[in-house]
Amino acid sequence: MTALFITILNMSITASFVALAVMLARVLLKKAPKIFSYALWSVVLFRLMFPFSIESIFSFMPASPAAIPQDIIYSQAPSVQTGVQLFDIPVNTVINNVLPPVNPTNSVNPIHVFLEVAAYAWLAGFIALLLYAVMGYIGLRRRVRYATLVRGNIFETDKIKTPFVLGFIRPKIYFPLNIGPAQQDYILKHEQTHIKRRDYIIKPFAFIVLALHWFNPVIWISYLLMSKDMEMSCDEAVLRKTNEDIRGDYSASLLSLSVERVSLLNPIAFGESNVKERVVNVLCFKKTAKWISVVSFIFAAVFLVGFASDTAFYQPASEQEIERVTERFEVYVYELHSRIERHADTISPEEAAAIAARYIWDNFGVNIDGSVVYMTFQYVQARMRTHADDDATVGAWSFLIGERGVLTATNMDFTFLGILNAATGEVISINSAGNNEIIATVPFSERYTHAFPETRQILLTNIHGIENHDEVFEFSYCPQTSSIWITNTGERVTAPLNHINVRCADTGEIFHIEIIETVNDIPHIAFFVEITDTGRPILIAIDNTTQPNIIANGGITIGMSARTPATVAP
Amino acid sequence: MENLFKLFDAEYKFMCIVWTHEPVNSTELTRICEKELGWKKPTTYSMIKKLCERGIMKNEKATVTTLITREDVQKYEADVFIHRVFDGSVPSFIASFLQSKTLSNEEARSIKAMIDGVVK
Numbered sequence: 001m002t003a004l005f006i007t008i009l010n011m012s013i014t015a016s017f018v019a020l021a022v023m024l025a026r027v028l029l030k031k032a033p034k035i036f037s038y039a040l041w042s043v044v045l046f047r048l049m050f051p052f053s054i055e056s057i058f059s060f061m062p063a064s065p066a067a068i069p070q071d072i073i074y075s076q077a078p079s080v081q082t083g084v085q086l087f088d089i090p091v092n093t094v095i096n097n098v099l100p101p102v103n104p105t106n107s108v109n110p111i112h113v114f115l116e117v118a119a120y121a122w123l124a125g126f127i128a129l130l131l132y133a134v135m136g137y138i139g140l141r142r143r144v145r146y147a148t149l150v151r152g153n154i155f156e157t158d159k160i161k162t163p164f165v166l167g168f169i170r171p172k173i174y175f176p177l178n179i180g181p182a183q184q185d186y187i188l189k190h191e192q193t194h195i196k197r198r199d200y201i202i203k204p205f206a207f208i209v210l211a212l213h214w215f216n217p218v219i220w221i222s223y224l225l226m227s228k229d230m231e232m233s234c235d236e237a238v239l240r241k242t243n244e245d246i247r248g249d250y251s252a253s254l255l256s257l258s259v260e261r262v263s264l265l266n267p268i269a270f271g272e273s274n275v276k277e278r279v280v281n282v283l284c285f286k287k288t289a290k291w292i293s294v295v296s297f298i299f300a301a302v303f304l305v306g307f308a309s310d311t312a313f314y315q316p317a318s319e320q321e322i323e324r325v326t327e328r329f330e331v332y333v334y335e336l337h338s339r340i341e342r343h344a345d346t347i348s349p350e351e352a353a354a355i356a357a358r359y360i361w362d363n364f365g366v367n368i369d370g371s372v373v374y375m376t377f378q379y380v381q382a383r384m385r386t387h388a389d390d391d392a393t394v395g396a397w398s399f400l401i402g403e404r405g406v407l408t409a410t411n412m413d414f415t416f417l418g419i420l421n422a423a424t425g426e427v428i429s430i431n432s433a434g435n436n437e438i439i440a441t442v443p444f445s446e447r448y449t450h451a452f453p454e455t456r457q458i459l460l461t462n463i464h465g466i467e468n469h470d471e472v473f474e475f476s477y478c479p480q481t482s483s484i485w486i487t488n489t490g491e492r493v494t495a496p497l498n499h500i501n502v503r504c505a506d507t508g509e510i511f512h513i514e515i516i517e518t519v520n521d522i523p524h525i526a527f528f529v530e531i532t533d534t535g536r537p538i539l540i541a542i543d544n545t546t547q548p549n550i551i552a553n554g555g556i557t558i559g560m561s562a563r564t565p566a567t568v569a570p
Numbered sequence: 571m572e573n574l575f576k577l578f579d580a581e582y583k584f585m586c587i588v589w590t591h592e593p594v595n596s597t598e599l600t601r602i603c604e605k606e607l608g609w610k611k612p613t614t615y616s617m618i619k620k621l622c623e624r625g626i627m628k629n630e631k632a633t634v635t636t637l638i639t640r641e642d643v644q645k646y647e648a649d650v651f652i653h654r655v656f657d658g659s660v661p662s663f664i665a666s667f668l669q670s671k672t673l674s675n676e677e678a679r680s681i682k683a684m685i686d687g688v689v690k
Contacts, residue, residue: 145613146578146580146581146584146609146613146617147580147608148579148580148583148606148607148608148609149606149607149608149609155608156579157579157580158578158579158580159578177579
């Protein structure tokens with residue numbers, strides 16, 4: 001539920017930007033036929049319904065389609081990143097001030113709780129609005145139940161005040177009694193235009209979408225404006241089709257048949273409450289010059305394409321993005337450690353996770369200087385003293401951000417987590433099940449060398465991969481982490497998991513990395529990095545864990561880098 | 571039972587059909603209503619039921635007959651109208667009616683005869 005809600009929130013944010021753009025564009029299109037304004041709303045509708053879109057360089061979108069990361073519920077410092085500072089900064093300030101600070105020893109994060117509660121509130125609101133709409137529809141149906149046939153699909157009844165169209169499959173036009181034949185003629189044209197344009201389906205459908213986004217006032221305004229544009233463009237269509245000047249009569253009909261807005265989900269009624277504006281529009285109606293229509297058409301088309309597609313994601317990462325990735329790294333280590341701890345007998349996984357979280361927070365979260373985001377992850381050899389066997393040499397993962405990192409080691413009979421100081425090679429034990437202790441006598445650089453005896457290969461695999469070999473790096477991809485960083489010579493690329501591309505430094509070619517495996521509906525990726533004799537890594541994506549395909553070859557380094565690219569030293 | 575004769579537009583149109591065709595088989599009636607009023611079968615049946623409950627018509631052995639006449643309804647509507655618009659004053663109603671109309675001798679005579687008939 002929370003995941004769905006976050007998706008809705010993201011769509012809502014993206015769509016709000018587009019909606020605001022449409023509102024601006026409507027001002028520009030003021031003199032143009034209203035049909036163009038009406039058409040523009042389709043892109044808002046699209047954004048409200050689809051969490052993804054096509055990426056193109058030809059995009060006006062200022063905002064990222066995934067402003068709220070799905071892993072925000074695990075985040076130590078939750079934040080929203082639309083890419084629009086004007087929006088992000090106030091929103092994030094609110095998030096940070098309203099929510100209690102994350103306490104790593106608690107099992108759940110405050111934002112997690114908050115989002116879960118909000119998700120249910122959202123669902124309740126959605127259902128309530130749908131029920132309201134259905135009841136309204138049934139009520140209206142009942143009201144026109146005994147309406148009597150005039151001709152074709154036109155019915156009349158004394159129970160309604162204004163004409164409207166109702167029905168989904170075979171829509172009918174309902175007239176109140178006592179409408180003069182002259183009025184009847186162009187009201188009929190108006191309603192028939194609605195039917196021809198399928199407005200009787202579009203409007204209820206738009207309402208359902210609105211109900212999904214009921215918490216967003218921008219969408220409410222959009223809905224009202226869209227209804228208005230829909231009506232005005234229909235008015236114009238009638239005036240355009242009629243040869244003599246009926247502007248006065250038509251406005252009079254609008255006035256005499258205007259109704260108070262009784263229901264939010266009006267059927268497409270003739271006399272809706274924005275009558276004043278419609279009368280002005282009708283009275284000012286002139287048959288539009290051809291060139292205005294052409295210019296408007298081009299404008300609308302460019303607008304629609306520009307806002308339907310997302311900006312291609314090759315762009316320099318912001319400081320916030322760098323921080324976000326750092327955070328994800330922490331989440332990863334946290335996860336990793338709790339997995340390791342599951343095998344320990346002396347300490348419960350919850351305790352171990354809480355301890356790890358606190359240390360990681362202290363050592364990564366709080367102290368990290370925004371500029372330090374260099375991370376390397378390596379499989380190293382560490383000499384350990386275990387209770388069973390002194391001076392055992394074990395394989396361990398090390399994760400480094402700058403000079404600091406976490407070392408985790410696991411074996412059949414023990415687990416270990418320590419804070420690593422890369423400069424001194426010192427390891428401070430955080431927690432060690434089975435009274436084990438790392439003897440931090442080997443300088444880190446030495447260990448570094450040990451890590452790459454012969455094959456110099458890094459295997460990145462999903463968390464369920466069990467590759468555990470001295471010659472192979474293993475990197476587990478955190479299920480909550482939805483992005484990975486791949487850098488080449490200083491240029492950073494960050495992307496959601498389903499959008500990973502690698503740019504080859506030599507040729508400039510861009511390769512897409514396929515998601516090759518799904519575990520519990522969460523996509524995972526796996527790929528190799530092999531270091532060649534020249535010391536340059538080759539990236540190999542594997543479409544299954546046994547058959548590697550080389551998809552990129554060139555100066556690609558793996559890791560995270562703010563200014564200096566991470567290098568995987570041979 | 572004053573409101574026995576108070577009919578909505580749809581009810582009145584429906585009654586007109588029944589007055590014209592009664593006694594009428596209810597299946598036949600649904601056929602006529604479908605053609606004349608655009609009603610589906612259930613709509614006609616529920617209308618019959620509603621009017622039967624009000625005692626305006628009856629449906630026995632699938633034969634529909636009315637219990638009130640067209641004149642009853644017209645009289646009721648005329649009364650309501652005169653009452654509402656002319657404060658119940660028949661002369662002012664007729665005055666207003668005659669203002670915009672010219673009557674032929676024939677018409678005038680028949681109206682006069684009507685008036686004589688009701689004078690006590």
